[in-house]
Amino acid sequence: MNQEKYSRYQFLKSIGFKGSALMAILAACTRKEDAILEPLIVNKNGQQVTSLDSTKASQVATSTGSTSGSTSGSTSGSTSGGSTATAGTTVGKITTDELNAIKSYVLKLDLTSSTASALKTAGGYIISSGTVVACVSVGEYVAAKNLCSHEPKQRIIFNRTEYYCTDHGARFSLAGQGLNSLGSRGLTVYKTANDGKTLVIFA
Numbered sequence: 621m622n623q624e625k626y627s628r629y630q631f632l633k634s635i636g637f638k639g640s641a642l643m644a645i646l647a648a649c650t651r652k653e654d655a656i657l658e659p660l661i662v663n664k665n666g667q668q669v670t671s672l673d674s675t676k677a678s679q680v681a682t683s684t685g686s687t688s689g690s691t692s693g694s695t696s697g698s699t700s701g702g703s704t705a706t707a708g709t710t711v712g713k714i715t716t717d718e719l720n721a722i723k724s725y726v727l728k729l730d731l732t733s734s735t736a737s738a739l740k741t742a743g744g745y746i747i748s749s750g751t752v753v754a755c756v757s758v759g760e761y762v763a764a765k766n767l768c769s770h771e772p773k774q775r776i777i778f779n780r781t782e783y784y785c786t787d788h789g790a791r792f793s794l795a796g797q798g799l800n801s802l803g804s805r806g807l808t809v810y811k812t813a814n815d816g817k818t819l820v821i822f823a
Contacts, residue, residue, distance in 0.1 A: 711813035725822040745778035754778035769805035
């Protein structure tokens with residue numbers, strides 16, 4: 621009998637898990653060698669930590685492993701009106717007047733509403749109007765189209781430092797570049813700007 625070796629991801633897919641059920645299982649029992657998803661544990665101060673009972677700053681987790689470096693070049697400082705930012709960048713916090721000057725936007729979110737509560741924590745994300753919006757750090761947001769370029773399915777989620785398709789495992793950097801062969805066609809990413817209360821996602 622020929623025994624093939626499968627990764628945990630391949631095994632779970634082969635027995636019928638897919639979509640959010642697959643991601644829930646992977647998130648609950650990940651190992652670094654799986655290279656699909658790293659668990660996110662946040663302490664009471666909102667810092668990423670290495671274990672559930674860790675509240676000390678000395679045990680704050682660092683972003684290393686298979687997804688390190690994917691945020692390189694994905695953020696820039698505040699710019700006037702946000703108009704000089706390049707595609708997929710985080711403009712950051714700007715004045716309300718500058719924010720209101722952005723007329724052609726993909727999505728506008730009220731950061732104080734309960735629907736945007738996941739965006740108050742680093743690593744949190746929401747999917748709204750075909751767009752994945754995520755908080756990379758307090759006050760800094762990224763956004764991408766929720767449509768995978770591997771197969772046109774709306775299965776893109778945010779995974780700590782990258783975008784991930786739950787259907788086949790395509791991975792994309794925050795700048796939209798493919799991180800594996802399934803993501804080689806890239807991902808449409810948007811610019812973001814906020815005034816602390818309102819977040820605007822625009823092209």
